[in-house]
Amino acid sequence: MLSVLDIFRVGIGPSSSHTVGPIRIANRFMADLSAAGLLGQVRRIEVELQGSLALTGAGHATPKAAMLGLLGLEPETLDPESADRAVANVEATKQIGLTDGHVIAFDPQTDIVFAYDVLPALHPNGMRLRAWDPSGALLADETWYSTGGGFIATERQLLRPAPDDIVPAGVSVPHPFGSAADLLAICASTGLSIASVILENEDAFRPREETEAALDRIAGVMRACIDRGLMKDGTLPGGLSVRRRAPALWKKLKSSPAANEREELFDWLNVYAMAVNEENASGGQVVTAPTNGAAGIIPSVIRHYCTDTEDCVDRLRRFLLTAGGIGLLYKQRASISGAEMGCQGEVGVACSMAAAGLAAVWGASPQQVCNAAEIGMEHNLGLTCDPVGGLVQIPCIERNAIGAVKAVNAARLALHSVEQARVSLDQVIETMRQTGMDMSSKYKETSQGGLAVNVIEC
Incomplete structure (x- = not known):
């Protein structure tokens, strides 16, 4: 079972699937790099928007959302005005400060890619994130999906290829119901x-x-x-x-x-x-x-x-x-x-x-x-x-x-x-x-x- 607090999430507009979800995805990507001890090696990041995220992402502020997530912000706690200033700074300087303190080059015009021709099979809202080290070696390559309402999932979670690969969701509740x-x-x-x-x-919970x-x-x-x-x-x-x-x-x-x-x-x-x-x-x-x-x-x-x-x-x-x-x-x-x-x-x-x-x-x-x-x-x-x-x-x-x-x-x-x-x-x-x-x-x-x-x- 999920919680009703998963249904009601505090975030920012204009879209839960195209703004809130991508903030959470980019934030999670950076957290994964940090947990793996790779964040300090990152020198380049690319965000690829796929499917509906590409087709309507510009109007739904998805590039802004991606930048906010890369900056380590969360939709539940960020201040909208401060967030706008942070994004404006990235756009002006073409640099982004990572959560460990080091700064990398990041041009939203080239490092956020609208892949209009990529229509993901698992879910229409696909988002691929990649990070490279100074030598150009790939450090991470993850594909995520923004599944609506601010919910996000990895490719593995949606495919669920084997019972031992299922990511646990929710907890055991006294009154479980499926209908x-x-x-x-x-x-x-x-x-x-x-x-x-x-x-x-x-x-x-x-x-x-x-x-x-x-x-x-x-x-x-x-x-x-x-x-x-x-x-x-x-x-x-x-x-x-x-x-x-x-x-x-x-x-x-x-x-x-x-x-x-x-x-x-x-x-x-x-x-x-x-x-x-x-x-x-x-x-x-x-x-x-x-x-x-x-x-x-x-x-x-x-x-x-x-x-x-x-x-x-x-x-x-x-x-x-x-x-x-x-x-x-x-x-x-x-x-x-x-x-x-x-x-x-x-x-x-x-x-x-x-x-x-x-x-x-x-x-x-x-x-x-x-x-x-x-x-x-x-x-x-x-x-x-x-x-x-x-x-x-x-x-x-x-x-x-x-x-x-x-x-x-x-x-x-x-x-x-x-x-x-x-x-x-x-x-x-x-x-x-x-x-x-x-x-x-x-x-x-x-x-x-x-x-x-x-x-x-x-």
């Missing part, structure tokens, strides 16, 4: 809610107070991201001249009386989701939920329904534990990578997770929670990932706003029924997986089809 059916059976036999099952599993503190921090980072997004005007980077819209809508909502609460509900959810994704597009600090491209949906629903009550801390934890549990099902049974599944694997999964979390907060039974998650995904099946200009802006920002509204409606629909839905959550997850496998690569984060080729960039 929604398993999870519901556990709830039925123990009388526990989904959130309680997940929390008891988290106890196997760390003391409960640490889990609760981590959940509170995740909620805090989400709220802070919304707050920043509501206050910052201006144009998003990247060349599309997309203006931030959340601040103007926020001012309008605050200044006008709630004449029609039903209509304004959409506006509130829209503004919170857009605030997060405008921050993400600008490289700000966000939480993968389960990815950066879909980072606005869960915070939007949380902000509107879980923060203004006396039991807000309990509601937030219940929401995140439930949503995280549903996210684990998608990660384990399918994928949360836009490069594998299209946007159904990002916005679709986030909508499903948010619907489940909100249903739990509203007192839904475990079956109703799974029904809400199923509804949230069922009406996102086939959603393509076709970012214009390779930027996480069009249609990504609005898509999060729509996803937040869908999630709330899915939770409401689920509460009106107590029996197993005709389509189960397991069935819809498998349908998403099959749809993603059948979907043309043009519509899976390559910017080679859909809106990406039909919208003029300038």
Whole structure:
């Protein structure tokens, strides 16, 4: 089993697979060199971006991410402004300081290679890193994959050629489950809610107070991201001249009386989701939920329904534990990578997770929670990932706003029924997986089809 804290990761925008993952990969590559006693011998490093990382890497800040990782930074702890200065220094000096203190020549224009012709067979997001000593001898040659949501894997981990070569993942938990059916059976036999099952599993990873503190921090980072997004005007980077819209809508909502609460509900959810994704597009600090491209949906629903009550801390934890549990099902049974599944694997999964979390907060039974998650995904099946200009802006920002509204409606629909839905959550997850496998690569984060080729960039 994985932990829900693997699903919710603090990082920076604009992409969990193309920014957060590559930071972690480059950081791990340098750590491996250090552990092998080779770091001091390094005189040249080359980073090769493959597949979707090459095709949309420029718009997703993947070169920047690679440099941050080589500098030894981690996405969870880096300061975005300091990180920008560090990258600017590398670009200006064409040198990079390694973690042992010595400096090597590094020109991002030549030492970061966009291998557009390399389409990895194991996963669309491939990243090859090589290091040489002063004589030109190869010190290390590693290929990694950014598998979505900030998760990374080596070639060996994905191939798993032999039982004794498997890299252990996760720990033994009291309530292991591999499907929604398993999870519901556990709830039925123990009388526990989904959130309680997940929390008891988290106890196997760390003391409960640490889990609760981590959940509170995740909620805090989400709220802070919304707050920043509501206050910052201006144009998003990247060349599309997309203006931030959340601040103007926020001012309008605050200044006008709630004449029609039903209509304004959409506006509130829209503004919170857009605030997060405008921050993400600008490289700000966000939480993968389960990815950066879909980072606005869960915070939007949380902000509107879980923060203004006396039991807000309990509601937030219940929401995140439930949503995280549903996210684990998608990660384990399918994928949360836009490069594998299209946007159904990002916005679709986030909508499903948010619907489940909100249903739990509203007192839904475990079956109703799974029904809400199923509804949230069922009406996102086939959603393509076709970012214009390779930027996480069009249609990504609005898509999060729509996803937040869908999630709330899915939770409401689920509460009106107590029996197993005709389509189960397991069935819809498998349908998403099959749809993603059948979907043309043009519509899976390559910017080679859909809106990406039909919208003029300038």
